[in-house]
Amino acid sequence: MEEILQETELKMEATIENLEKRLLNIRAGRANPAILDGIMVSYYGVDTPLKQLATISIPEARQLCIKPFDKSSIGLIEKGIFEANIGLTPNNNGETIILNIPALTEETRKDYVKQAKNVAEEAKIALRNIRQIANNDIKKLEIPEDDMKLLQDQVQELINKYNKVVENHSKEKEQELMSI
Numbered sequence: 001m002e003e004i005l006q007e008t009e010l011k012m013e014a015t016i017e018n019l020e021k022r023l024l025n026i027r028a029g030r031a032n033p034a035i036l037d038g039i040m041v042s043y044y045g046v047d048t049p050l051k052q053l054a055t056i057s058i059p060e061a062r063q064l065c066i067k068p069f070d071k072s073s074i075g076l077i078e079k080g081i082f083e084a085n086i087g088l089t090p091n092n093n094g095e096t097i098i099l100n101i102p103a104l105t106e107e108t109r110k111d112y113v114k115q116a117k118n119v120a121e122e123a124k125i126a127l128r129n130i131r132q133i134a135n136n137d138i139k140k141l142e143i144p145e146d147d148m149k150l151l152q153d154q155v156q157e158l159i160n161k162y163n164k165v166v167e168n169h170s171k172e173k174e175q176e177l178m179s180i
Contacts, residue, residue: 001141001151008134008155012127012162019123019166023173026112026119031058031101035088036066041080043073053077054097064099071095104177112177120170124163131159 024034033056040047050056054068054077068074071094078097081090091098104112134155138148 001138001143001147004134004137004141004151005154005158008130009158011130012158015123015126015130016162016165016169018126019119019169022119023116023169026115026173026177031060031062031064031099033058033064035086036064036081039080039084039086041073041076043076050077050080062101062103064101066090066097066099067095068097109177113174116170116173116177120166123166127159127162127166131155 021034021037024032025037036050036056039050041050041053042048043053050066053070053073054066057065057067059065066077068077074092074094074097078090078092081088081097081099088099088101091100135152138151138155141148141151143151
């Protein structure tokens with residue numbers, strides 16, 4: 001019985017971690033290296049994550065600086081950023097690539113808030129699916145009905161707890177996006 005609860009909680013924690021990563025990728029008008037996490041660069045014919053080819057720093061609040069370890073890969077990195085279609089134009093000075101993050105308009109802020117809400121809703125759906133699996137596992141156990149009800153109540157308490165976490169992350173991201 002404890003095993004089902006522990007497994008359920010681990011799955012719910014993994015859902016929250018995934019939510020946090022996905023919310024980081026929604027930019028808020030400030031420079032954040034996480035917006036480059038999904039970018040792959042064709043380096044010697046092999047798709048390689050950008051983070052493995054260069055150091056990424058934040059020289060100013062609205063600027064990212066990408067300094068490749070191998071200067072000959074700068075054109076490939078620039079091409080990878082263009083192909084990723086993240087809405088940023090790389091400026092190549094021969095040694096580094098500078099990405100200027102534009103200030104967000106009210107309209108883009110609202111679009112990003114919608115994205116954040118969709119990500120939060122997907123997390124809630126994942127949590128509900130985890131609850132359903134746990135409840136099905138509980139029903140398969142050959143235990144007294146009172147114990148079964150107690151376990152199902154504990155699973156419901158877990159989902160309530162993690163739904164609040166999702167709501168808090170969603171509200172924080174919305175505030176971050178709407179603040180200028």
